[in-house]
Amino acid sequence: MNAFQVITKQVAEGTERAAGFLAKAAASLITKAESIPLDEMSRRLDGALRALRGEEVVKKTALQIAREMVRSYTFDRETGVSTFTVPASVTDVEAMTVLNQYFRNNLPGFKRDAVNAAGIEWFTKLPQEYPTSCQERDYSQARQITITGVVRGTRGQARTTQADVLKNESLVFADPRDQALAAAIHACKHHGEDVFKHMWVRGCVPGFALYTSRSSGVGINGSHSGNDGDYVAASGSPSPDFKNA
Amino acid sequence: MHDEKKQKEELIEMLCVEVARLLCADDVSEEEKLSRIKLAEAILERGEM
Structure with missing residues (x-):
């Protein structure tokens, strides 16, 4: 079972961890990623992964x-x-x-x-x-x-x-x-x-x-x-x- | 074109893995999880950090 299947399964089962809006938000994130062109995505992915890991993400003007x-x-x-x-x-x-x-x-x-x-x-x-x-x-x-x-x-x-x-x-x-x-x-x-x-x-x-x-x-x-x-x-x-x- | 599709699938797979890992983490609150997901979404969408 790949990661995406894990998420969808959790959504379907309504498990405590991934229930409700949290799992939906995760699914929305992945759906949005799918719509971003490859060259842009590879550039942005590092920041997104850092955010998911809870690493410091500095918003700079x-x-x-x-x-x-x-x-x-x-x-x-x-x-x-x-x-x-x-x-x-x-x-x-x-x-x-x-x-x-x-x-x-x-x-x-x-x-x-x-x-x-x-x-x-x-x-x-x-x-x-x-x-x-x-x-x-x-x-x-x-x-x-x-x-x-x-x-x-x-x-x-x-x-x-x-x-x-x-x-x-x-x-x-x-x-x-x-x-x-x-x-x-x-x-x-x-x-x-x-x-x-x-x-x-x-x-x-x-x-x-x-x-x-x-x-x-x-x-x-x-x-x-x-x-x-x-x-x-x-x-x-x-x-x-x-x-x- | 086929390579691009494959590359993109790999990138999304990476994203899925990280999301799955976050969702399953016991030591992160639901609120924090949502916050991280939303931030990742914003970064992907706007390309900003």
């Missing part, structure tokens, strides 16, 4: 998720390597959505529709071990995403070479917000659908490298004098609001 990701940022200005962590049970698309919402609410200096997905590959790289297909990723676990900035014209060259190019021009890599957001975009790129449709990041990147001078805002395509490119970001250091969110 979009803002909480965004804050967790923002807090997890690390950035090495010299090497251009930054990381952030997507919390467990949050998909890349969800991460992208909440980040966009967060940036819109907290960083009005950012210009909407600023970055084109087609330009992302030129200035970000995801680690090789990170599956390019969203379906291959394990969303039930928190996962750290590492982003490596790429300097225009130096793709494929050693990191030290790329860093030297910037150094010779008195530049450093862009701040973590740009890098992390770019990584979130890139992480979603291979999902098979246009996840950018309603996103903040869409538009045109005139150049390949995204970097900032040591003293002013973000520049693009060789510009390092601030907000004179199509891409406009908050200038100067990351705002206290952002850091303390």
